[in-house]
Amino acid sequence: MKAKIIITPKKAVVDPQGKTVQGALEQMGYKGVTGVHVGKYIEIDLAPGTDPAAAQRALNDAAHKFLSNPIIEDYKLEIE
Amino acid sequence: MNFAVLQFPASNCDQDAIHAARLLGHSARYIWHKENSLGDADVVIVPGGFSYGDYLRCGAIARFSPVMQAVKQFADNGGLVLGVCNGFQVLAEAGLLPGALVRNRDLQFHCEHIFLKPATTDSPFTNKIPAGKILRIPIAHGEGCYFADEETLAKLKANNQILWQYCDATGNLTDTANPNGSLLNIAGVCNERRNVAGLMPHPERACEPLLASDDGKLIFESIFAALEKKSAAKAA
Numbered sequence: 001m002k003a004k005i006i007i008t009p010k011k012a013v014v015d016p017q018g019k020t021v022q023g024a025l026e027q028m029g030y031k032g033v034t035g036v037h038v039g040k041y042i043e044i045d046l047a048p049g050t051d052p053a054a055a056q057r058a059l060n061d062a063a064h065k066f067l068s069n070p071i072i073e074d075y076k077l078e079i080e
Numbered sequence: 081m082n083f084a085v086l087q088f089p090a091s092n093c094d095q096d097a098i099h100a101a102r103l104l105g106h107s108a109r110y111i112w113h114k115e116n117s118l119g120d121a122d123v124v125i126v127p128g129g130f131s132y133g134d135y136l137r138c139g140a141i142a143r144f145s146p147v148m149q150a151v152k153q154f155a156d157n158g159g160l161v162l163g164v165c166n167g168f169q170v171l172a173e174a175g176l177l178p179g180a181l182v183r184n185r186d187l188q189f190h191c192e193h194i195f196l197k198p199a200t201t202d203s204p205f206t207n208k209i210p211a212g213k214i215l216r217i218p219i220a221h222g223e224g225c226y227f228a229d230e231e232t233l234a235k236l237k238a239n240n241q242i243l244w245q246y247c248d249a250t251g252n253l254t255d256t257a258n259p260n261g262s263l264l265n266i267a268g269v270c271n272e273r274r275n276v277a278g279l280m281p282h283p284e285r286a287c288e289p290l291l292a293s294d295d296g297k298l299i300f301e302s303i304f305a306a307l308e309k310k311s312a313a314k315a316a
Contacts, residue, residue: 009182013227014261016185066144069137069173071180072227 001046003059004078007068008039042067052079081307083108084121086151086167088142093128093164093282100284101125104300113145122307123160124151126167128220128282138181138223139169148174160204160303161276165221168268168278177271177278178236179228185261189222193292194259196267196281197247200240203270204306205277208298214251215244215295217281219259224280226262226269236269244268244279 009015015037022036046055056079068075083101085094087110094110101108111118118124131142142148148170155161155176163171171177184190196215198206209215228236236242245265248257253265260280268279283296 012229013182014185014225016183016187016261020187066140067136069140069180071229072182 001048001050002080003044003046003055005042005063005067006039006076007073008037010072010074013072055079081106081122081304082120083123083125084111084118085125085127086111086113086147088113088131088145090131090133091127091129097125097127097284100287100300103287104297111147113147115147116150118150118154123303124154126163126170128165128167131166131170139166139173142170143174152176155276158275160306162205163278164282164284165280168280171276171278176276177269178232179226179269181223182225182227183223184225190259191220193218194281195247195249195257196244197251199242199245202240203243203274205299205302206243208302208305214247215298216293217283217286217296219281221280224260226266228263233263239272241269242266243270243277
């Protein structure tokens with residue numbers, strides 16, 4: 001069982017990394033790119049037999065308190 | 081006065097903080113991050129560095145170190161806490177200070193001297209800075225861009241919680257004088273209660289003329305003055 005967490009910068013936070021990557025893509029000739037936002041992807045391996053609902057609750061808590069900083073980031077959590 | 085300087089794995093400005101405190105005639109000791117007590121500390125310094133390799137986010141892991149429980153208790157009891165650079169990041173992650181520090185807007189690590197304007201002298205960290213005095217202090221950081229949402233920024237302004245702002249040599253808060261893109265040129269803030277503060281520049285590296293500036297002394301002198309006032313009030 002795996003938990004997958006995608007962490008992205010909030011829109012209000014300036015994302016110079018995203019802008020730089022966007023500039024590079026344009027320079028390389030990729031057309032039609034109107035925005036790039038660079039975030040983080042975290043994979044957490046869970047012991048077999050873990051209750052998915054309990055894992056969802058616990059990891060939501062961990063994502064909110066630690067894995068992301070809610071002041072500057074949003075996150076999406078998936079358990080599979 | 082007794083200074084307690086925290087040490088996390090990969091803190092690297094702890095020695096400078098100890099040196100500055102002792103140079104100015106006070107006692108100072110290291111507190112390893114696993115300790116549960118601050119002893120008889122009068123003031124806690126959370127030093128600069130790259131605690132835990134800046135993994136996940138700067139200060140994100142250090143904030144959960146055992147010693148931070150004692151720091152939170154100390155701060156709740158009104159004790160003075162000053163976070164410098166990574167220390168500021170740790171205190172922000174711990175929720176002891178508002179806002180967050182993100183990557184410098186030009187994506188570059190800035191290691192240079194900047195000018196700081198004290199936005200207020202009404203705090204235990206700025207009360208000895210003469211009105212109109214611009215401080216020359218070094219910075220050394222890659223993630224010092226201060227961010228807070230509109231609501232928080234409004235509160236900081238209303239409560240006079242912005243303590244230092246980046247400025248030019250004559251005290252103007254210009255964009256060119258802002259090394260990292262911090263909102264409102266904010267270099268340092270304090271909490272609502274005014275006993276916890278953080279700043280990205282390194283005052284502990286500006287306490288001797290040999291190091292190009294001793295303006296940093298004014299911040300330490302403010303802390304001493306505040307502590308003296310407190311103990312005089314207690315004795316009365």
